[in-house]
Structure formats: structure tokens, C-alpha cells
Amino acid sequence: MTQTVNLDWNNLGFNYMNLPYRYRAYFKDGEWQNAGLVEDATITINEGSPVLHYGQEAFEGLKAYRCKDGSVNLFRPDQNAKRLQKSCQRLLMPEVPTEMFIDALKQVVSANKEYIPPYGTGASLYLRPFIIGVGENIGVHPAEEYIFSIFAMPVGNYFKGGLTPTNFLASEYDRAAHKGTGQAKVGGNYAASLFPGQQAQQQGFSDCIYLDPIEHKKIEEVGSANFFAITKDGKFVTPDSPSILPSVTKYSLLYLAEHHFNMPVEETDIYIDELDHLAEAGACGTAAVISPIGGFQIGDKFHVFYSETEVGPVTKKLYDELVGIQFGDRKAPEGWIVKVDEAKL
Template sequence: MEKKNIDWANLGFGYVKTDYRYVSNFKDGAWDEGALSTDDTVTLSECAGVLQYAQTVFEGMKAYTTEDGRIVTFRPDLNAQRLENSAKRLEMPVFPKERFVQAVLETVKANAAYVPPFGSGATLYIRPYMFGTNPVIGVKPADEYQFRIFTTPVGPYFKGGVKPLTIRVTDFDRAAPHGTGHIKAGLN
């Protein structure tokens, strides 16, 4: 597969729209079969659970091109497990782990032209996420959800390397016991 004409060496850590994303909807207690889509827009009610109560969880991983030209990801099954843990904590339906991994692989394959070449220093960032879609005005979980995966080629998060910084250590806890600091959620 021929790669897209992108200046891989100077790519920052930002969003570059790719051709396909994966979308699956949860309604009436079940996930639909899901599919790849070229539509990068999300249409929501102004009262959607994600907007009113931050009912959203997400993951992040990368795909790489190896020296022999293969495209690989690193342990997507562990990202699937963490998304499951995050969803359960926010009383969201679990997106099945096997389907999560398969959807990641399908999305990466569909966007293979955006996976940076070996040695470029860039990667294809993969963002699986799920959010409450139906209107929710009372404090309760949504009934309908959407699971999506988008990809974007990125350069290093810290261009030029990590710079040392001065920090202050306090007794303040960011994550309270039995709270949500151990999951990846929009409310963090």
C-alpha cells in the first residue's frame, strides 16, 4: 500500500482526518454489528448523556510499521480490558473485547496509507471511545451509546524530547479512594 503524501518527519501530535472510522450503536440493550464509515461527524441531542453528565470513556494506542513493512499494534486486548473497566465504572454497557480488538484491526487496515513508514518517528494514533447518546436530564445513565474508533497520524507527543520541569509535591490526591482516577473517562 502506498503511503499518503505527508511530511512524516515534521508531523506534530494533532488531528489529521483519515479516510475511515468504526462506528457501532447500542440501543434496546444490544450493540449493532458496527461498520466502517467515511463520515467523521457525530450528531447529538443537546441533552445527550455525554454532554450533560460526561458519560464517556476512551482509550488510546498506536499502530506502527515494522522494518519489514508489517503494520502492528501493541496489546489492544489490554486497552479493551481497560475500556471495559471504565465502562462498568460509569454504568455503561461493555463493548465486547473481541469486537474491540477486531474493530481496531479493521480501522487500522482501512487507514493503512496513514500508518507512517518505518523509521519516520511518527505513528498512527488510534482513539477508541464510547459515549451516551440519548437525552438524559436526570442523574442516571443513558440508555443508548455509540462506540467509535478514529485514527490519526501523529508525531512525537513531546517534539524534541521531554524537557525537565520543577514540580511541587503536596498531600493532595487527584484520585479519591473508590473514585474514577484509575479509569479513562471524560470526567477526569
């Protein structure tokens, strides 16, 4: 049985923690090199690095889960690898091969094994891969050198209260533009969300909901998570837009709704003046998992979905199925779970 450090596993929250090891690789002269685990959490880069001036960077987020039998699961890491590759394509950065990406994840999890939260706590080991453009540069063009790294930290719930409904505010600001970088997981999208997110929180909301950047009539994203809803006739629906980040969690829920629970599913427009046909709603993502949305403030109107205090039954069913698969308690679709080498744990 793997020994763990002495932490309050049931009250972790979502906060940075400096663990002993992280993975780092350097791209130079057209190839990835000097890859491996390091102990130093500090990265030293040139002051002209494109990441500092032009935001040339991308990142991912996924988790490792301790199972009841002591083994450790990675949930669909190939999908995170593919999404990072697409982000790199968008920002003209070298791609991290899927095999290299997954191997690096396994190394970080194994090296920090005592920080993997015990089974039954509901907590997990969050993994943050990222790639940044570095080197001597000042012109607006891609870097010639890059750093790829992955660090980890044990986490609890992203939103306070966990699977408890919270309220959100429709923002007048845009998260990303159509044909912009909305479908890439890049820092600029998140920098743009800081101010509207703070505004929402200052007014007592968990975060803001972003509407389409053209007309502000359709729901797009919920803070840094994707939006989904259950219609009153039992359909799983989620917004369809060229500026939405394709969430691994959302597409997993789409699959589970259709194939495990025989629900009709659809990516479609969700108009803010047509919410009465929605029975339940929530935010979903790797960090948030599923966060039920109780109410939604749009201008001077406040719309309640299922309840401001209780989780809707379909949302709860989907949550239990997804989390059950991640922690190894329920059968996963083929290829969804990658085991970390148990010999190294």
C-alpha cells in the first residue's frame, strides 16, 4: 500500500502546491531534448521570450485518480494530448507527440505518488501540462525555442460546495471571438475572463456565463467550463460555437448520456430567451467535473433551472457515472482509462 503525505484530503480546494517533481523538456534545433523529471519549480527564461510579450503558450488540465484496489487511473489522456496539439497548431508551436505526452504524465504521477489522494476522499491529483515560447526574441513571430512541462497538485472541488447548485451571472464581456482562439486552450482566453469573473463574484455569483460574441443572445461558456443542460423532454444539449473550447469532460458526458443512458444528445444553439424548456443545467470541465447551475442572472431577470439548493436527478446520474468511471468503480468505454505503471507506485 502506497504511503501518502499527511494532508486534509477532504478539504483540499483547488490550490497550487509545490510537489517534489515535475517533468520538463526543451525544444531546440527542431527537436525535443533533455526531457525528464526535475525538482526545481522555477523556470528561468530570456526577457524577450514570446510567452511574455505575445502570449505564445498553451496548456492542459487533467487528473490522476486513486482506485479502490490502489491502482491509479488517467482519464482519456490521449484526448488532452490531441487538444494540446491543436492549440500548438493554432499558435505555431511544435506539437508534443501523444506518446511523449502520456509518458510524461505517468512519470510525474509516479514520482509524486505519495500526493495522490486516497480512494474515497473524492480528491484527485491534478496535472497541468503547458508549453511556452522562449528565447531571445522581440519581433511578432513564433519563438525558435520552447519549454514543455507538467506539474501536479492534489485538489478537491474547483467550485466551493462541490455538487451543490450555485448561481451565475451573464456577462456583457466576451471570452473569445468567433474565428479567434476560443477553441484553443491558451492563456489569452483566460486573461480576458479575469475581470468579468471578478465582477460576477463581487456580486455574489460563482462566476459569469459568456454569451455569443456576435449578438449576445446565445449561451457559450460558464467561466472556464463548458455549459450543458437537460431539456424537459430528456435531451442532453450543449452549445455549438466556433469559439468554445472542446471540453474532454463535455464530450465524455455527451457519450455517456447517449450510450449509457439512451438519451438523445445535441450540440445546438441555446438562446437566453428560450430557457424555459431546460429542466437542469450545469458547468462541466476537468477542474469543475460537474457543477450544477441553480440560477442564471440575465440583466434584471433571474432564471432558476431545477433548483437553487438541490441537484437535478439527471445531472446527478451523469456525475455518478463519470466519476465512477474515473475512479475505477464503473466500467469505462474502451480506451478511456490509462493505468499508471503499478510497479512504480
